[in-house]
Amino acid sequence: MMVRAVAMASPVERWTTLAGALAARPLSVLAAAPGEASWTDGHRLWLDPALPLAQQREACMAQALLVEAGSLEYPGLRRLVGRRAAISRYMVLELARALRRSAACLPVEFEERARGWLSGVPESGSVEISLALALDARTAMLELPAHLGRLRPARLSWKRVAGRAGQILRKTPMREARLESIDEDEDTEEATGKLLRAFSSPLAGAAGSLLLKILGLGRTPGDTRDQDGADGGAMALGEETMMSDAPGADAEQTARRPTQGSAKMPPARWHYPEWSVAAQTYRPNWTHVHEITPMGRSMAERVDVLASTSIRRQIARIGLEFARHRAQRDGPDFDLERLVRHAVGRHAGEVDERLYLATRRTRRDLALLVLLDVSQSTGDRDAQGRRAFDQQREMTRQLLKASVHLGDRVAVYGFHSWGRHLVRFLRIKHFSELMSPAVGRRLEALEPAGLTRLGAAIRHATHLVDHDGQTRHRMVLLLTDGFAYDDEYEGAHAEADAGRALQEATERGIACVCLNIGSEQDDERLRRLYGEAAYLRCSNLHKSVPALRRLMRSAMRQADSRQRRSPNRHSKEAARP
Amino acid sequence: MIMPRPVSTPAGGNPANLEDDTSYVASGNEITLFETAWHERLPLLLKGPTGVGKTRFVEHMAARLGRPLITVPCHEDLTAADLVGRYLLQGNDTVWMDGPLTRAVREGAICYLDEVVEARADTVVVLHPLMDHRRELHIERLGQTLRAPPAFMLVLSYNPGYQSLMKELKASTRQRMVAIDFDFPKPEVERRVLVELYHVDPAVADRLVRLAQAIRRLDAESLSEAVSPRALVAAGRLAHGGMALREAAIAAIAAPLSDDAAMRESLVALIDTYLA
Numbered sequence: 001m002m003v004r005a006v007a008m009a010s011p012v013e014r015w016t017t018l019a020g021a022l023a024a025r026p027l028s029v030l031a032a033a034p035g036e037a038s039w040t041d042g043h044r045l046w047l048d049p050a051l052p053l054a055q056q057r058e059a060c061m062a063q064a065l066l067v068e069a070g071s072l073e074y075p076g077l078r079r080l081v082g083r084r085a086a087i088s089r090y091m092v093l094e095l096a097r098a099l100r101r102s103a104a105c106l107p108v109e110f111e112e113r114a115r116g117w118l119s120g121v122p123e124s125g126s127v128e129i130s131l132a133l134a135l136d137a138r139t140a141m142l143e144l145p146a147h148l149g150r151l152r153p154a155r156l157s158w159k160r161v162a163g164r165a166g167q168i169l170r171k172t173p174m175r176e177a178r179l180e181s182i183d184e185d186e187d188t189e190e191a192t193g194k195l196l197r198a199f200s201s202p203l204a205g206a207a208g209s210l211l212l213k214i215l216g217l218g219r220t221p222g223d224t225r226d227q228d229g230a231d232g233g234a235m236a237l238g239e240e241t242m243m244s245d246a247p248g249a250d251a252e253q254t255a256r257r258p259t260q261g262s263a264k265m266p267p268a269r270w271h272y273p274e275w276s277v278a279a280q281t282y283r284p285n286w287t288h289v290h291e292i293t294p295m296g297r298s299m300a301e302r303v304d305v306l307a308s309t310s311i312r313r314q315i316a317r318i319g320l321e322f323a324r325h326r327a328q329r330d331g332p333d334f335d336l337e338r339l340v341r342h343a344v345g346r347h348a349g350e351v352d353e354r355l356y357l358a359t360r361r362t363r364r365d366l367a368l369l370v371l372l373d374v375s376q377s378t379g380d381r382d383a384q385g386r387r388a389f390d391q392q393r394e395m396t397r398q399l400l401k402a403s404v405h406l407g408d409r410v411a412v413y414g415f416h417s418w419g420r421h422l423v424r425f426l427r428i429k430h431f432s433e434l435m436s437p438a439v440g441r442r443l444e445a446l447e448p449a450g451l452t453r454l455g456a457a458i459r460h461a462t463h464l465v466d467h468d469g470q471t472r473h474r475m476v477l478l479l480t481d482g483f484a485y486d487d488e489y490e491g492a493h494a495e496a497d498a499g500r501a502l503q504e505a506t507e508r509g510i511a512c513v514c515l516n517i518g519s520e521q522d523d524e525r526l527r528r529l530y531g532e533a534a535y536l537r538c539s540n541l542h543k544s545v546p547a548l549r550r551l552m553r554s555a556m557r558q559a560d561s562r563q564r565r566s567p568n569r570h571s572k573e574a575a576r577p
Numbered sequence: 578m579i580m581p582r583p584v585s586t587p588a589g590g591n592p593a594n595l596e597d598d599t600s601y602v603a604s605g606n607e608i609t610l611f612e613t614a615w616h617e618r619l620p621l622l623l624k625g626p627t628g629v630g631k632t633r634f635v636e637h638m639a640a641r642l643g644r645p646l647i648t649v650p651c652h653e654d655l656t657a658a659d660l661v662g663r664y665l666l667q668g669n670d671t672v673w674m675d676g677p678l679t680r681a682v683r684e685g686a687i688c689y690l691d692e693v694v695e696a697r698a699d700t701v702v703v704l705h706p707l708m709d710h711r712r713e714l715h716i717e718r719l720g721q722t723l724r725a726p727p728a729f730m731l732v733l734s735y736n737p738g739y740q741s742l743m744k745e746l747k748a749s750t751r752q753r754m755v756a757i758d759f760d761f762p763k764p765e766v767e768r769r770v771l772v773e774l775y776h777v778d779p780a781v782a783d784r785l786v787r788l789a790q791a792i793r794r795l796d797a798e799s800l801s802e803a804v805s806p807r808a809l810v811a812a813g814r815l816a817h818g819g820m821a822l823r824e825a826a827i828a829a830i831a832a833p834l835s836d837d838a839a840m841r842e843s844l845v846a847l848i849d850t851y852l853a
Contacts, residue, residue, distance in 0.1 A: 017843035018850055021791040057850060068794075104764045105790035107851045108783065337656070344664045344671050 012047045015060040019045050022064035022102065026293060029060065038063060038149030041156060042072045043292070048149070055147040061110055062095060062148040069098035072156055074127040079135060080153040089141050090134035091151045096121045097130060117144055272459040274420070277496035287456035291425045294414070296441025326357055333357040367409040367431065367469030370396050371461045372446075373480035374414040374426065379448030389448045391517045391541050392479040396428075397443060398541075399477065404435045409471055411464065412443070415457040416450030419487035423456040431468040454484035455497035458512070462505040473556060475511040482516045482526045482537075499529045506562045511555035517544055534558070601630070601637035602769045604762050611638045614755050615687075620708045620731040622751065625759025628805025630770075631734045634759075635689045644728055645686040647677050651696040657703045661716055673719060682707070682714050685728030693733040701750055707731055708753040764790055767806055777813035781822060785809050788826065788851040792834075792844075804830055822852050 012031045019027040032038060032046035038059040039046055045063055047056050066072060071094035080087050096118045103111065121141065124130040133139050274286040326335045335357045342355055378389035396412055403410035411433075414426035426446065429439045458476070465474045484494040505512050514530045516537040527535050534555040538544040601608075611634075614621050623631045632648075639646035649660065662676035681688035693701060706713045712725040733754065762770065764786050771782035789804045808830050815825035831844040 013839065014842055014846045017795065017840065017847045018791075021794050021847065024794040061850075105787055105794060107787060107791075110850070337658075340666070341663070344666055347669075347671055 012049055012056065015045075015047065015057065018057070019060050019064045022061055022105070023067040025067070027064060027067065028292075037146070039152050039155075040064075040067060040072070040149075041152075042067055048147075051147055058110065058113070058145075059147055059149045061106075062114075062144075065098035065102055066091070066094055066151070069094060069101055070127060071098065071130070072151070074131065076128070076131050077153045078157045079131065080151075081157060082154075083135075085137070086134045087151050087153060088143055089139055090130055092118065092121055092141050092144055093124045093130040093133055094127070095144065095148075097124050097126075117142070270460060270463070272456050274455055275497040275500040277493055287420045287423050287453060287459075289423045289425060289456060289460045291413075291427055293427045294442050294445060296438055296445050327354040328356045328358040329354050330356055330358065365471045366473045366475065367465055367471040368399070368403055368411070369431075369461055369465040369469075369474075369476045370399055370410070370412045371457060371476055371478045372396050372412065372414045372428075373416070373452060373478070374446055374448055375416045375450050375452040375481075375483070376448050377452070377483045377485070378481045387448075388481045388517060389446075392481075392515075393443060393446065395479055395515065395517060395541055395544070397440070400429070400435070400439070400443075409469060411468065412439070413461065413464070414446055415452075415460075416448075417453035417456065417486050418450050420453065420456070420489070423453050423460070424450070425457075425460060431464075431470075451486040451489075452480070452484050453486040453489050454480075454494065455489075455501040458498060458501035458505060462501070462508065462510055465510055466508055473511070474509065474559075475513065475552065475555065476505065477552075478512065478514045480514065480516060480526070484525070495525050495529065502529060506559050509559050509562070511552070511559040513551050513555045515544060515551075517541060598774070599633075599637045599640040600774055601633055602762075602766055602773060604759075604766050607634060607757050607759075608638070608641075610755070610757055612642065615642060615730050618712065618727060618730070620733070620754045622754040622756040623732065623734040623759055624737050624756055625734075626761070626803070626805060627736055628807030629759045629761060630806060631759050632689075632691065635687070635732055635734075639687050642687075644730075645684060646689060647681045647686050648689045648691060649677050650691050651693050653695055653697065655696045655700055657700050660700065660703055661714070662718075664718065678703075678707075679714060679716065679723070682723050682725045682729055685726040687730045687732060689732045689734070691734050692736065694735045698747055701747070704731065704733075705750065705753065708750075761789075761793060761803065762806060767809065770806065771809065771813050775810055775813055775817070777817055781816055782813065784822070784852050785812055785826070788830070788848065791847065791851065792830070804834065808833065823848060826852055 012029050016027070016029045019029050026043075027040065028044045030044055030046050031049040034048065034050035036046070036048055038048050038051075040063045045060065045067075047059055049056070051059065071090075080090055095114070099106070099111070099114055099118065100123075106114075122133060122139070124133060269291065270289040271285040272287045272289060273282040273284045275281075276283055327338050328335070333356065335355055338352070338355045342352060345352060372392060374389070378392060379387050381387055400410060400412060409431050410429070411431045412428040414428060415424065416426075417423040426442075428442045428446075429435070433439070458478070461476045461478075465476055484490075484498055486494070489497070502512050512530065512534060514526055514535045516526060516535070517540065527537070529535070534551055536544060536547050536551055538547075611621060615638075623634070625631055635648075636646060649655075658676065660676045660678040662674055662679050664671045665674050666672075675683065678688055680686070690696075690704075703715075706715060707725060708731060712729070714723045714725065715721075716723065761767075767786045767789065768779075768782050771777040771785065772779050777785070786809070789806075789809050792804045795803075812822075812825045812829035815829055816822045820828075826848045827845060831841060831848060835841055835844060
């Protein structure tokens with residue numbers, strides 16, 4: 001049974017590496033609607049596919065350079081909303097600044113052409129200066145060639161606000177619908193008008209007026225520099241610091257788009273089939289999986305709730321591989337060096353009997369992928385006010401520490417979903433990444449949101465550990481509250497599909513362990529799926545640790561025996577000396 | 578049982594032959610640091626990713642200081658006996674044979690242990706008495722203790738980016754040494770290396786260096802390793818030897834970096850942008 005993930009490549013994806021190199025961070029490159037101007041939000045770059053290749057390339061480079069220079073991150077960008085001329089000036093100034101910053105890594109031809117576009121542009125040393133110059137209507141400036149794309153301050157600012165807004169407004173569908181329609185709008189002036197209307201309605205109440213205050217909307221004394229033809233009173237936005245983007249809420253905004261027509265969805269990198277128990281067949285390319293790297297958040301001072309040595313001891317004896325040991329008292333082979341030494345030593349009257357080579361399991365060869373359920377249900381609080389998610393997150397931290405200490409290859413991914421078109425993996429740490437504070441920050445910033453399409457998640461995790469694990473032993477450890485539920489994914493169907501995915505993994509020699517910490521939900525179903533051997537439910541962290549080793553070991557045994565039985569598996573055989 | 582063959586570089590090289598050339602382009606104060614450490618009889622640790630010029634640097638310094646250089650490539654099967662020496666059977670007699678470390682100590686040479694992290698910890702421990710103020714080498718089998726002459730110097734190299742923590746250099750070893758961090762060279766230095774040491778055309782060198790700078794900015798997730806200066810040199814040499822620059826770059830830079838087809842295509846698009 002062939003189960004393979006397919007990585008799709010649309011033509012604009014060829015610019016991904018170029019974009020990532022110049023932006024100095026990963027940028028997903030997606031196709032905009034043909035004829036629509038290219039733009040970026042700092043994480044995704046939409047390129048106009050109708051442009052000739054050379055122009056696509058230049059647009060990609062220009063936008064990526066702006067990302068690197070930090071032109072898009074400045075909160076003051078709000079002040080550009082609705083002012084076309086100012087936006088254009090800002091882009092010119094910032095591109096010039098970005099070019100100066102990155103001069104050493106630009107292709108020769110592009111640098112020359114860019115100098116041509118930007119000759120005579122005043123030098124700006126920072127975003128703040130660029131913004132000030134741009135807002136000043138007296139600054140005269142050329143426009144950049146149209147194919148380079150544009151800046152969209154309304155969309156960028158809204159993205160920052162949406163996180164907080166989403167949290168406050170989650171319970172009001174009507175208002176959410178209004179917010180969505182704003183998100184889609186092209187005309188920024190109309191957009192801000194809609195925004196005001198959404199929140200000034202009588203239903204807004206306290207939450208609405210609080211939000212207006214946060215956004216700095218509403219009437220304030222006019223800005224004297226406001227001579228650009230912008231709408232007088234409405235857009236005098238204050239300089240309040242915005243909340244950091246809560247990934248969970250942003251995810252909700254993004255996720256709602258599929259219901260409005262899949263034309264706007266960016267293409268997924270991976271497609272997986274789903275098992276339909278009713279039809280007793282696979283639905284090919286049914287689920288779409290995306291991966292993103294979430295932003296991080298600084299950790300508050302925290303006391304380790306669990307001595308990590310206990311976890312370390314548990315997993316220390318898992319995943320060991322054979323290693324040669326020399327100079328043993330007994331073994332199947334002679335240690336040649338020792339034998340010679342022995343012959344030599346006999347002349348001198350020395351006798352050493354450790355002449356043998358033995359092979360024992362002492363070398364570590366385990367790749368572990370921790371799959372953390374970040375769906376909404378894990379965020380529910382129990383009677384004591386605790387969330388399953390926090391316990392799961394803590395467990396993840398401990399596992400990460402222990403694995404890194406032991407030298408195992410370890411990866412951590414969060415997952416959640418909104419329907420089959422959007423199953424999202426949050427890259428906390430991938431296999432080849434070194435452990436760093438950034439990993440901890442990403443873990444810290446996670447917030448539960450979305451649903452749980454368990455089958456797709458297991459399949460993608462299997463693909464990741466199979467592809468990047470590079471070791472003899474591979475394991476996926478799922479931390480979940482057990483509630484597999486999604487759009488058209490529940491009950492017997494969900495259960496059967498998840499079970500099938502587990503089977504596929506085990507057949508490929510990947511051990512699967514499931515830990516359910518601190519949650520009561522849907523326990524029976526998971527227990528059935530994983531079997532008693534590899535499933536554990538505990539009310540709290542401490543109780544789960546002693547059982548870890550048993551769980552992991554039995555899961556590995558299962559995977560090993562299945563793997564040996566299926567001959568078509570392209571396995572990496574352990575080097576048995 | 579194979580004794581590691583020491584590689585000796587006489588002081589001063591033959592510039593006509595690329596392999597014997599010991600010239601070097603400095604990035605910072607590393608030449609002064611090495612010289613001073615040698616005068617002060619301190620051991621040196623060179624830290625940095627592969628292909629940035631650590632070995633070339635040591636060869637240059639040995640030539641500059643006029644000392645013989647004995648290089649030992651380290652690996653997991655390297656034993657203390659491989660370093661110190663062992664008895665061999667010759668007919669009915671047993672004959673002692675010095676290992677490369679012992680020879681270096683006797684001759685007052687520079688002993689360079691490359692990728693020392695690969696060796697087992699119990700092997701590396703043999704070096705400890707040589708690395709502190711005693712500067713002694715214990716040869717138990719001979720019942721001798723050698724005192725290192727002033728000219729002797731121990732140089733270790735290692736790549737700290739190696740992922741597995743099990744293969745880390747022990748703190749007790751690390752703290753005995755003076756360390757130099759070798760990072761990827763600055764663009765000007767890399768350009769000079771290509772032009773002066775490998776005779777690459779300056780315009781070509783400029784393009785290659787820009788390309789490398791761009792690729793090195795890629796996030797670690799996109800590529801498992803960055804472009805080493807060595808790869809650039811290979812591309813430059815292929816081009817110098819008559820290959821089209823684009824093909825040379827694909828062979829020397831893109832192909833070794835990634836096996837993923839989508840990534841390869843993306844890298845080729847990048848190369849086209851910079852070198853076409």
